[in-house]
Structures are given as C-alpha cells and as structure tokens.
Amino acid sequence: MKKITFLLAGSLLALSCNQSKTSDGNQDAKVQNTEASSTTASAQTSTGNKKFDIESIPVSTIDIGEFPFFTAPKGAMYINNVKVKPFDFIVAATDDSLFEVEGKVFRAWIHEDKSGGIEISNRYLLKSYEDAILAAGGVKIFEGELKGDRLEQYNKLVTYAGDDGSFIPSDGQQMLTYVIRRNDGNVYIILEKKDFATTSFQIVQEKPFQQTIKKITADDIVKDLSEKGKSILYINFALDKSAITTDGKAIVDQIAKALKNDTSLKIAIEGHTDNTGDGSHNKKLSDDRSLSVMTQLINNGIDKTRLSAKGFGAERPLVANDSEENKAKNRRVELIKVN
Incomplete structure (x- = not known):
C-alpha cells in the first residue's frame, strides 16, 4: 500500500468545478492518493440526525502518516508554535451527544500566511480539511451549532477552552466534527466555521493512558x-x-x-x-x-x-x-x- 501524503494545499480543484460560486477557485488543496477512492465514496455520508454509533462507520486502513496527519493548507499556517500533547482530551459533539475523547492531542489556530501572497477564506480552509479527511476514510458526524443546555454543557466540559487552538463556542457559532475510524485508534477532528479567513483545528487519536509515575525506592x-x-x-x-x-x-x-x-x-x-x-x-x-x-x-x-x-x-x-x-x-x- 502506498503511503498517502496529505498536502492540503491544492486538493480542492475537483470540488471547485462544481461549486465555483462558493469556493475560492484555484486556491484548492490536493490529496495525493491512488487508493482512497473506494473508501471515500462511502465516507462522505454524515450520520445526520441518527444516534451516533462508531461501530456503524467503516474502518479506514489508509496510511495517513504521522500524527497530527494534516498540514495547514497552502496559504495558511498553524500559529503559536503549538506542539503535540502525548495525552490530553477533546470534547466531541454529535447530533445526539457530547463526549470526551482521550489520547494524543493537537490543537492549533490556523491563520493566513502573510508571507505566502495568497488570499484565503474560511470556506477554503474548511473545504481543504474536509476533502483530506474524507480521502482518509473519515466521516462528518456533526455540523451545526450547540444551543441551550448542550452549549452550556459543552462549555463546562471544555476546561481547556481558549488554550492553543480550542475555540469557545457561543450562540450562533457553528462547528464541524469528523471521525476516522481506525484499528490503531479512532481519530476525531473538530473545526470551526467563521466568517473570515481563520479556523481552529483540534485533533485527537484515541490512545490508552500510560502511567509514567514510578515508586521511589x-x-x-x-x-x-x-x-x-x-x-x-x-x-x-x-x-x-x-x-x-x-x-x-x-x-x-x-x-x-x-x-x-x-x-x-x-x-x-x-x-x-x-x-x-x-x-x-x-x-x-x-x-x-x-x-x-x-x-x-x-x-x-x-x-x-x-x-x-x-x-x-x-x-x-x-x-x-x-x-x-x-x-x-x-x-x-x-x-x-x-x-
């Protein structure tokens, strides 16, 4: 099996042909992958309003490289020199539930790379990531805003809110949740919809906690x-x-x-x-x-x-x-x- 290189910059050319009125055209991202087509076809269906069940999602065996798997798209960059946390958690949202996912975590804000000379949009960022995630065998499991009790509960759970790339949801703010089901640890990704050229990227791969404290002798x-x-x-x-x-x-x-x-x-x-x-x-x-x-x-x-x-x-x-x-x-x- 050939290893997939997720070079997000340039992977949206095909998408923009069908959505030229809503995308950024030639600023698209491209995933170099010759094996993902059969998996991608089944992966693009969201769970909609159905009860979320990880067992109903096909297992992806596509080689997606090293964690955190995805680069920033062309014209964008992760800021603040953020680093991978060997063990932390992220709160994921679906249509019917909120739950913590523990494991290896990366959270970062994504801004326009001013030195790149490319003007980008939030739509371009979200399309870039979605295209790459679906090509990796991922599924969108939530898109929308949290309201009322769900919003209050979410903000109580996200004790890391504001740290690195973790946004703080509010009324009217939409978010997207994806999952890539994998035998080596399911991968959850959360993105934020905004009306300007930035987003937050939060990713966690489920991993069991490993105790590092040893008894002093x-x-x-x-x-x-x-x-x-x-x-x-x-x-x-x-x-x-x-x-x-x-x-x-x-x-x-x-x-x-x-x-x-x-x-x-x-x-x-x-x-x-x-x-x-x-x-x-x-x-x-x-x-x-x-x-x-x-x-x-x-x-x-x-x-x-x-x-x-x-x-x-x-x-x-x-x-x-x-x-x-x-x-x-x-x-x-x-x-x-x-x-």
Whole structure:
C-alpha cells in the first residue's frame, strides 16, 4: 500500500468545478492518493440526525502518516508554535451527544500566511480539511451549532477552552466534527466555521493512558546521591501545612531504608516551594516541611546526627515559575549528600 501524503494545499480543484460560486477557485488543496477512492465514496455520508454509533462507520486502513496527519493548507499556517500533547482530551459533539475523547492531542489556530501572497477564506480552509479527511476514510458526524443546555454543557466540559487552538463556542457559532475510524485508534477532528479567513483545528487519536509515575525506592535515592550528590523528591504534604501524607510517608520510609543500607551516609534535607503567596510564609513552610521529614526519619531509627534540615522557600527554583507545571516542579524536597 502506498503511503498517502496529505498536502492540503491544492486538493480542492475537483470540488471547485462544481461549486465555483462558493469556493475560492484555484486556491484548492490536493490529496495525493491512488487508493482512497473506494473508501471515500462511502465516507462522505454524515450520520445526520441518527444516534451516533462508531461501530456503524467503516474502518479506514489508509496510511495517513504521522500524527497530527494534516498540514495547514497552502496559504495558511498553524500559529503559536503549538506542539503535540502525548495525552490530553477533546470534547466531541454529535447530533445526539457530547463526549470526551482521550489520547494524543493537537490543537492549533490556523491563520493566513502573510508571507505566502495568497488570499484565503474560511470556506477554503474548511473545504481543504474536509476533502483530506474524507480521502482518509473519515466521516462528518456533526455540523451545526450547540444551543441551550448542550452549549452550556459543552462549555463546562471544555476546561481547556481558549488554550492553543480550542475555540469557545457561543450562540450562533457553528462547528464541524469528523471521525476516522481506525484499528490503531479512532481519530476525531473538530473545526470551526467563521466568517473570515481563520479556523481552529483540534485533533485527537484515541490512545490508552500510560502511567509514567514510578515508586521511589531506596536504590533510586542511593544512586542519585552517589552519582549526582543529591536526590530530588516530591513528597506530598497536607495543603499549605507540614504534615506528611500517607503517600509522602512511603517515600520517607525509602529514605530511611537508604540511610540504613549505608550507615556512613549523611544528608541535608532541603525544603523548597514555588513563588505563590507571601515569601516569608513560604520560607517558614519549607522550613517546617524539611523538619517534618527529618523528624519522620528519626522516628524510623535514623540517628539525628546524620541529618540536618533547612527550608529555602522560593529562593532556589529548579525552573521558572511561569506555569502550573513548572511551579509543581519547584515544590520539592532535596536530599543533599554531606561528605
């Protein structure tokens, strides 16, 4: 089977012949595909007002390349240097339901490429994507606007609204939903109808969640202390307090085990916070938390002469405190090997 290259620019020539009064003519997109015709014929039928059932849609085996599968059409570009998220979700809409789809996600705004010298329209963008999606064996499962309770429910579900290319629907705003049913993960695409030359492109390929968190062991701690001179740990405490949670105590138990395995090992326990809130409060909180870890270790049988504790608040961030993800990285406990 030949691999399909979805070069969206130039794939609407055939469509424009029949719809010359409504399309952008020679700005069309072309899909280089010699195998899709039989699949495309059956794929162009929307589910209409019928109840959505993924099992009723033919499975596409067409090679569509690497995620996110579709380039921006000629004369357009994805903006803001957006990246693929290995795991996230998108809320899809059909005539009868709203539902979350989890997996690999890409969301981007599409604007006219000012350097390209080509004037484009929203119709051109939507036709370009639809032609490419149908050629990939896709089916349009919704076109229209969300109203009343459905609109309110959708906007409650899309907690990512406004992020990257995710638009926020409102009364009178139309959207389109497509699905490509595949054995390697169904692909859902959402586009936005507008009255000017831009749209949003949201795509998700269903993938199961893969756990990446692993249990911290004494061996991990010893290895870090030996190779790096320190071990960075994320010990859970009660919110804005120094009390160690049950999960946090499990990590402290592993620290104690590491110290028991090497009786010559001495460590300094350093507490760190992000920059949220008052600086003096954060300093005291980090002090109290590092002392809590030391106390727990002493209770586990570790000689207090092998331990010291100090908090630094937000004075020594690992990374810039410019996102919630980075702030979480800065809220940590570091064990420093003392020679």
